[in-house]
Amino acid sequence: MKRRELLKALGYTGLAEAVSLRNLSFAAQPNRTLVVVFLRGGADSLHMAAPVNDRNYLANRPPELRIIEGAQNAGLRLPKGFAAEQDCRIHPAAAPLLDLFQSGHAQLLHACGLTNATRSHFVAQEILESSAQTQSRPIASTPGWIAPFVRPSITGKSVDFAATSAGQIRSLQGLNSGINLVGELRNGLSLPGDTVGRSVLEALYANHPSAPGSDPVLQVGRQTLQQLALVDDKAPRINGRITSYMAPKSVSYNTENYDWQQAVQTVAQLIRMDIGLQVACLDLGGWDTHEYQSGKINNLVRQWSANLRALFDDVQAAGKHTTMVVVSEFGRRLRANASGGTDHGHAGIVWALDTQARGLLPPTLWPGLATDQLDQGMDLQQTRDVKQVLADLAQRVLT
Incomplete structure (x- = not known):
């Protein structure tokens, strides 16, 4: 029974005078944390998840820039495809995430992007991270998209949000009850x-x-x-000084990218501290793959997925209700360029991991990859508004 309902019942039955309400206690709602991971640079969604047997996919990309089937380094088949009657797979380097899809703890939404598409990194990131819906209004004066969903602390004894990048985080603009911690937590303090x-x-x-x-x-x-x-x-200490984060023995963090590793571990540590953290923002850059994409994206996907999974395992082991959502400012074109890469596109992927295995993303409305199905004949068509998707997810997680 909710507190309001109980008080109402007591009032109606006349028991309010007979019972000392000071002796009653009400279980607090468990704190929920939304972790927002931004893949800066425009991640090639069709090199991260794709219908691998689609003839248009096969015709427009060389093998090294697509997910393949039935061979060494084949993609990992998703238990539920996002394109009807297609063999939908994720990049083999994303192997740490596969069993989360199988258990219902992970989802992806493909063909998702800005309704007012742009190929500019700066403009796309500004629109995506702000509460503005279009480029036609002054975007800089608008709050971040996350701000409306964060509940201000009543006591002031909490850290409502945290970020692991230097400077102001655009998604958090309009909030003032949080901190930026760059590097290890002990260095950030x-x-x-x-x-x-x-x-x-x-x-x-x-x-x-x-x-x-x-x-x-x-x-x-x-x-x-x-x-x-x-x-x-x-923060834990040894001889009076904050120590480096020690993850549980069952959790394995990828150490190839020091900055990414430390950012993810800092967020894990803050969530475990029970400081009221509602939102954490992390960045992973390097996704602007105009040339030599194959090797770059293999490394990026491996580092990203390994530590995203480690963060999931870490907070789940601690019993923390945590949701992770992953976005990029846009995807990349279907066709490869002459430099072994791909150029700026439009629609991409939203990824979600949830420790409670809730379905937080709508199903993909797959548009197809034939030329007449592409945006401007070049890009994966956007069939869902990424800003609305993010707002709906934040509404469910944080309010």
């Missing part, structure tokens, strides 16, 4: 001057009679110090 530096900052942002309490700079400074102190208090 190292302030200039260590304890002396912290004392200086605390004095700088302390209450002063001459400083109005509504001063936004003071408010942000105090809040940031409070959140750093909260993380600092929860």
Whole structure:
């Protein structure tokens, strides 16, 4: 029974006067965390998941730029295809994710993109990460797309969001109750001057009679110090110093890309700390594969999928309700270019992993790969609006 329903029942039956409500306790809703992974550069969705026996796919791409079947390094067949009567597979380097698809913990939505397509990285990322729907309005003044779904902390004793990239994260614009931690957590909490530096900052942002309490700079400074102190208090230590993250023995992180490994482990550690984390944003760049795509994407998919799976296993082992969604600003063209790569396209993939095995993505509306089915005769057609898909997912996870 919900709290409101119980109080209403007590009021109607006259028991409110006979029962001391101060002695009643109500189970809190478990904290849910949404992890947003942005593949910067325009990931080639048709080299990550594809209908491998589609004759148009076979005709337009050399073997090294497509997922293949029935041979060495064949793609991994999905238990449920996204294109009717087609053999749908994911890249072989994404092997760590396969059993999550088989168990219902992973989904993908193909042919998903911006309704106002653009081939500009900057414009596409700005539209995707903002709450604006089109390029026609001033995008810079709009909040990030995640902002409407984050519940502001009532007590102020939580870290509502975290990011692992330097600078402001566009998706989080409009929120002020979070922190950016770059590199290992122990490095991210190292302030200039260590304890002396912290004392200086605390004095700088302390209450002063001459400083109005509504001063936004003071408010942000105090809040940031409070959140750093909260993380600092929860972080494990040896001899008084924060230690490197030690994942459970059953969890294996890929160490090839140090920055990506540390970003994912930092998020795992923050989720395990129970600091009220609602959203975490991570970036993995390098997906702008205009040339020599085959080797690059093999490495990227291997590193990305291995650590995405490690993060999933890590938080699931801790019993944390976590959803991971993966996007890129756009996909790439069906046809390969002369440099062994692919150029900027339109529709791509949204990936979702959920520790509760909830179906959070709608089914793919596969448009086909024949020339007359392509966007401008070149690109995979967008059949679902990625911004609406992300908003619906965030609504279900965070509210």
